[in-house]
Amino acid sequence: MPANLDALLRYHTIDLCLQNRFKKWTCEDLANACADYADEVAPRDSRSIPSKRTIQQDIKVMRSADLGYFAPIKNESGCYYYEDEKYSIKNVTLSKLDVENISLASKILGQYKGFDFFKDLHGIFERFESRLQIQIADKLQSNIAFENSQAINGQEFLKPLLNAINEKLVVQITYQKFGDISSKIHQLHPYLLKEYQDFWYVLGWHPASNAIKTFAVDRIENIEIKTDKNFIENLNFHNDTYFKDTIGITFTGDNPEKIVLHVDNEFAPYLIAKPLHQSQQLVETKEKHTIFKYLIVVNQELENILMSHANHISILTPINLRESLKQKLVKALNNFS
Structure with missing residues (x-):
């Protein structure tokens, strides 16, 4: 079963708690620990404590084969603990199928140059997998061929732009369109990165145009984060529907x-x-x-x-x-x- 980030954080927290055998862990104790850890990872306006039912469901998942944990969690008098003192979900190894799936994802995502976290995905194996499993991944990848995409200008700006989108930061870009003699400075409130036919584009609110505008990343010469500017959100812009009626990157605003x-x-x-x-x-x-x-x-x-x-x-x-x-x-x- 798929697990969202909040659930995975709770599994991680419960695992850390149950490794501490000097304390008796009730559902309430585990819920408070999960809330504390969630605040450390991503501080929120209000503290959210998981319910008793949520913690019980988390323990059920950890005990099961759903995520491959098979955690030996026991309950005595309302307190939880690991029956195996050496157990941790971090010790769970990947199956051959898991290795093949991650390897395939690494190979596919690695084609998108400019994103270091895609390119470094294969290195994850070296941190927690055996040499044999790494060899399985390497063999699988050697049997997959993609069209060789040429290096395109501006790929070094992809990750900073994505970070700006995620963190809701205003950027100032130095940009030169095809046909222009010189570059110009634009302020942009970025909303989306979009790839089309091996080229990347960034879309966002462009105050000078009072509209959402698209810029080709390969025409960007420099990016500067403007921390003194307030990010403008557009409630009418939705990443998953903006191009629903459109092929490519040219959004005309016309009806289909x-x-x-x-x-x-x-x-x-x-x-x-x-x-x-x-x-x-x-x-x-x-x-x-x-x-x-x-x-x-x-x-x-x-x-x-x-x-x-x-x-x-x-x-x-x-x-x-x-x-x-x-x-x-x-x-x-x-x-x-």
Whole structure:
């Protein structure tokens, strides 16, 4: 069963308490210890003490196979203790499947350059795992190949930007757009880091524009944290829904449109396997073609994708999108004339 951070902190605290066999630990004692430790890790406005039922459930989980602890926790007269004096959940080793899963995650996340905690994930094994398990992880990773992404400017700013987002800090960035002769200074209240086609972007409130604005991280030359500025939150911005109707990084603010594609059956299986957008619907399949329908905002990224598949698709609606791509295709044809 998955465990959230608060639960994991409680398991850690209960484990520390039960290793101290010179004290009798009641549910109330364990709850207060958990509250104290939580305040040390992440101070809060008000002290939150777990309920007796929460502590009992935590002990049930620790005793079980859910997280692989199998903790030998005993109860006598309302007091808890470890039956095995040498036991600790920190001594629990990872299974072969655990090692394989973490190794795979390390390999995948390691492709995102600029985040040291992704790159260093494999080093976790060396702190608590046997040499044999490390060899299992290395062998698994050697059998996985990814497209080699090129080093992109600005990757050193990813972690500072993420920290600023998490800590709600205002940043001042030195930024030079493509085509500009010189760089400019921008103040930004960052909300989100987004990756698209190997490039990273940071979105946030831009006071000079009085709007949410997107900056390409590879065009950033310098970042400075402005501790003297108050962070402005936007209650209308939600990370998980902001790009819901959009492909790529260009947010126009326009309403999504119904787009209907006529796709030849040579290419249709690829769209079925990997939809262009989460709104994709298969309308009908004929002998030689398939009709797909979308509800999506028209932007440059969408047009680029449709252009890349122009030899397999045609746009039935909207007409203005069809005409826009038609003009681009005519220009492309002239380039090869």
